[in-house]
Amino acid sequence: MQRRMGYRDWRWLALWWHHFFLLWSTIDGQTRYSIPEELKQGSVVGNLAKDLGLGLSDIFDRKLHVASETGEQYFSVDAGKGELVVNDRIDREALCGQSTSCVLPLQVVLENPLNLHRIEVEIKDINDNSPSFHTKELSLKISESAAVGTRFPLESAEDSDVGSNSVKSYVLTKNDCFTLKMKEVEDGKTVPELVLEKPLDREKKAVHQLLLTALDGGNPVMSGTSEITITVLDVNDNFPVFDKNTYKVSLGENIAKDTFVIKITATDADEGPNAEVKFSFGSRTPDSVSSVFEINSLTGEIHLKGDLDYERATSYKIEITAKDKGLPEMESHCRLQIDVLDVNDNIPEIVLTSKPQPVREDAPSGTVVALLNARDADSDNNSKVTLQLPKGSHFTLKPSFSNNYALVTSGALDRERFSEYNIEITATDSGSPPLSSKKNIPVSISDVNDNPPVFSQPSYNVYLKENGVPGSILYSVSASDLDFGENAKISYSILDSKVQDVSVSSYVYINSDNGSIYSMHSFDYEKLKVFQIQVQAKDQGSPSLSSNATVHVFILDQNDNAPAVIYPSSAVLGSLSHQRMPRSAKAGHLVTKVTAVDADSGHNAWISYKLAEATDVSLFTVNLYTGEVRTKRAVSEQDDSSQRLLIEVKDDGEPVQSATVTVSILLEDGLHEPILDLRQKAAEPSKKTGRITLYLILSLASVSVLSLVTFFILAVKCMRNSRSSGSCCMRRTDCDDYKNPRNLQIQLNTDGPIKYVEVLGGDMMSQSQSFRSCMSPMSEYSDFTLIKPSSTTDFKEVISVLDASLPDSTWTFESQQVSNKPQQYLYFCNQISLYLYYWRHCSSLFLLDDLLPPPCSLKHRTHFHCKELDERG
Template sequence: MVFRWSSPEARCLLLSLLLLAFWEEGSGQLHYSVPEEAKHGTFVGRIAQDLGLELAELVPRLFRLASKDRGDLLEVNLQNGILFVNSRIDREELCGRSVECSIHLEVIVDRPLQVFHVEVEVKDINDNPPMFSVKEQKLSIPESRLLDSRFPLEGASDADVGENAMLTYKLSPNEFFILDIIKTKDKDKFPVLVLRKLLDREENPQLKLLLTATDGGKPEFTGSVSLLILVLDANDNAPVFDRPVYEVKMYENQANQTLVIWLNASDADEGINKEMMYSFSSLVPPMVRRKFQINERTGEIKVNDAIDFEDSNAYEILVDVTDKGNPPMVGHCTVLVELLDENDNSPEVVVTSLSLPVKEDALVGTVIALISVSDQDSGSNGQVTCSLTPHGPFKLVSTYKNYYSLVLDSVLDRESVSGFELVVTARDGGSPSLWATASVSVEVADVNDNAPAFPQPEYTVFVKENNPPGCHIFTVSAQDADTQENAQVSYSLVERRVGERALSSYVSVHGESGKVYALQPLDHEELELLQFQVSARDAGVPPLGSNVTLLVFVLDENDNAPALLTPPAGSAGGAVTELVPRSVGAGHVVAKVRAVDADSGYNAWLSYELQPTAGGGRSLFRVGLYTGEISTTRALDEADPSRQSLLVLVRDHGEPPLTATATVLVSLTESGQAQKVSSRALAGSAVQEAALVDVNVYLIIAICAVSSLLVLTLLLYTALRCSAPPSEGECGPGKPRLVCSSAVGSWSYSQQRGQRVCSGEGPPKTDLMAFSPSLPPCPVVEVEVEDQSVEGNQSRKVGCYIFIFVFCVVNIFSHRIFSNIYLRIFLFFEYRLYSNVPSNTFVI
């Protein structure tokens, strides 16, 4: 495939290769050039394409230019990515007489953050003509001057640089003078008049010439000055300096009256024509006259004002020496003073913040700020290095020359450190070095990285039953280590079902304070333990949360009176009627009152009292305090009334105690009457005699079977009770129990610790609850109660279930005597299992 270099494709390819090579050579810096005085909208370069950025991402990524110089001179069209001229660019105004002139741009794009450096060179155009400082230069030349005498002229100046400032001079045609050019080390040119024909004042007292200066630009510009030459009569010899040009080097910031140079001139004349006076030429600018002074008699040039390398690094002083002849004659020389730089300027630090505050989850390498440093000195005095203190999680990265980026070097944690005070120190390479600092405050912004935390995972709360609706029972509180909305905690219930009802029908929690309220009165008989969770959630995005468990124990109150068991069918008016032979002795059980209480603990502990009646039955009968059995106190006699009405009061041990009453009617009968009653009963049932014989046979069989079952049950129950292995060794502390004690007989709660009861004959018992009347009543407070061990009670539960089953069978198929015997045998074995309990301990 053959390319034609004149084709557009070939030119584009060549341009791309050149840009690529230029990019690699500039270490990531783009270089463009634009002529000064370019019109608004002039194309500079396709900056987006050259930086490898897509046009569609310029606006979303916040593409922008930053410049510490003149940021409004250039602009970028975000639609096509072209860099164009935005306002007038004057190279002379921007860079003065400097040969190199460029605009430094920083291109910044976000998401992710990137910083590019672009140098736009401003090229000079020939827009300034040569200028002379005066419109007319006057020269006084004696007619006696010899041929080839030289008379220096003030040259023109051009604000442009390069070829546009290369001046050529031309003198108007005349017969007396020609023009010669003197070149200095700085490649400047000074015009000098050279006398080619002797002057005759009488013939030509004055001459008018025109000096024209032309620059090297295209198109070229010219400037001119009039030369008025006055021809003087008399003095033949003019003073002459040792050298036409003197060069002096000295450091800046010299003190006043410091000697710069001592000029020396000589005159070949004699007498007064040899006496000379030194002075600055009329062409010396006022600014130079202020900086330096000359001694007119000795020719000493001294410093008269502050001289600063940064203001001007060189001075050109034209000096005249004039004799006192008549007419006086003048000699000329040029003194070039070159200033040497000293380290007298501290560095300057400019910080441009980009991403403040910094989120604590910012990635390592995130650019926090851009830092630029500068120093007006030159050479090593202007070479600046930067350092960061303290280092911490940040570091400085050099991006280009005197430009740095403050980047994140490690992860942040606002909960540990919420802010940093950084100091950027810039130090130059002078001796001694000078330095400057700049402070950067970096605030760490919070993110939601901490969930609300409760002090403990579970709380135990005790609430008395029958509480008023809406009462406050507990307050949960969670703390969040974050700030602002990330630390705003709200509370809510974790909804679940409690039986057939929703949890929210029992309790509620205030969303802000965390206070837990009981919405309805709680009933211990219906619900002993209410277990639920409260959730704490912050307001962050996304929100974080945690849960806490509440164990609400409903404490029993004495709100149920004792209830009497239903009297047998046929009893009159709910009273129990018992027939008692008069032949019974003392201690004979005539009846038994049974009552139950729906409460628990002391509130369900019942006692029985026999109330005095009008019949005086109180002295004849007594009732068991805790059994409810009514028995005779003495043997009956004929004098005792035949009908006795007993009133039994059943009382619980609650505060205040609740009571119930039962009426027992006792009929005293003679033995013969009892037999007669029995005979009549037998005679009345003669018809059923055959059936009764069959029933008795079945009864005997049932009694034998139940007796066998009784023995088997006792053996099985004893084996289960004694063979259950302890869960925690033979002896030792058991799990905490809820111990209730009261000196006045009411229930109260305290946090005690149950102990295993150990005996030498059998395993330790863990299902005891002891009550000590010496302990003070415990206030109802929020304490932690651990559940009882399940393993230690399994054997007892099995035995109790078997006992209940057999007891029911005995009551159904046998006489009450057998059931009583069975009950007493069971209680005896149960007591034997606890025979090692101290005598002063009450055992339930």
């Protein structure tokens, strides 16, 4: 007894050290713990964070969690301490049955970035189950002729515990005839046998009551009992004998039902009924065997009754009993071992270890998307699984360990092309024939702000009537963004710029949400004809992206200005204009010329003259287009010496604007026409006038020659420059060089009876060349003269006056420096040249084509029509 106790102490000490080293050892980078079963919930298994080299903050930041491959969550992680604790009741017998080794594999998943660790928890057995007999009451019938030493096999007790906690010994109550001995069978197991020590005498004692007790090796010792009732029989003294003590057979798991398995044979030396043998499964045969196999009691043939499944049971060990029909019955036992062969009948399975997370579209190649595991319930080659992705996929599988894989990106992603991928993974085993399965993993692509807003068009043209209502909408621009969410939300703004030295924000404002542009006040075409707005569309991404578009706003003229009379000059001041005319004037005599201008443009600036009232309507007439006041007939002695004319000046706008001027004409005797006086004086011959005439002729010839030479030189230069610039009014460099602008200056002189227009070109700081057109209302001729350089005036101040004063209505220019508009500048030069030319030959000048919206196009063909030729020209 003392030796046995010492032996046990040594075993426990060795087992303790073994578990100690297993607790702290790692194999192939895997952490292993060892705990006893039935630990209380919340018991600490080990410091997981410390053993994995993690900080406590990593548990929260990287979302550490534990996944069990068995499906049951027996463990959890204490986030505050980083310890692996027991989460549920652990019953080693329910998990591993009679297996000596019980290990639970766990997977520790870390996210952000994804990482996987494998740990193992060994569940150690404790003595929490007592031995039990399948049959609590066992009946044996033994012939009285049984020889001393005959052994009768008894039922073995079963204990769910393993190792030292399993059944270790049996004890039989004291009696005179029987003793208990152990018999070692296969797999190192021992079964109790009842041994007859003395011959039985049925007449003395027909029934023996024994108590069989099974003891385990735990501490404290636990036990189970079975009552044995032995009935002593007479006569039949031979047992059936099997031809083999153990039968073995192998079956594929896919064989059909009712298939013949094996035939068991046994013989009995007795004769008659005592030799007739019937076969059956042992009394301890579980339902898992009897539901799959059946035995013919007469022939001993065994057939397949149910379905075989290698994954459920790899082998069956069946006890066969042979009994004769003697009195008493004699029986013997043998064992049948049926091994099940694996067949590739299980489809491989793909299990997601972690759910796929959204991936940024700018994620680099190799970014981990999800972790997964490949499983197959078959064995050997039938359980080897390979995973495959479709060709052309933007993802690939990176193997890890134990059939674990990481799904990673393999190329550039673009959310605007594919916002979500449905990745189909095919799992195929190595069986014959191979089996496969598919699993779809959805992966969403999160947006990155990589697309700037794009306007519907790069530039917009807006035509706005002047004198509009302040706050009215001018235009709505729109932009779109291919991104998503905040990255696609667009806000609109106007970039700061100058319009006539004033910030553009004082003219317009924009709705930042919908891109609608509103006016801050009404516009006056005579002050501002065109301006530009730079609109910016910016998204809400980080960093934000933007794009710009240009909005050209063209102000359209309205007839909001009445004609203004600039000659006679006294009419401007509101007083009468007094003119003198000789009574000797003939029909067609030019009395005066009324000149008016209109600040509008186009048709709104076309001016017509009409005689509204007159002292004598039959004496005077007013030219509709030129405003010239002439006599309709010769003046008679009966005409009043004081004539009063009311002349109405109207424009061609809608509605019509008009003004009136009153001209007072005094008829005087002895007043001669200047031209007749000149002719009379020229007719008087004298030496002095002859010399003056000679000098005048020589001077006129010299000036004519000089003028011809000058025009010839200018013509040659124009022909050379026209090849590149298309006009002799400005050089190519003037059009192209925006950094050194040329300024176009116009002067309108309205002082005195002589009217002239100056067109100036050149730098503002340099001496400018000017072409001056001189018109005299009192003269019957309209000539233009080349005059020396003169000082410049502000183009802004004079353009509106000039625009209205000229008969042509095509003066559509910006009231800004023309340096930034080379096309308008060139067009202006062309119109000035044409105006000066046709003014010489026409008493009226106007545009037949429809007015162009600004800015004027050089492709427009301008046509002039001479309504009335100058009779004396």
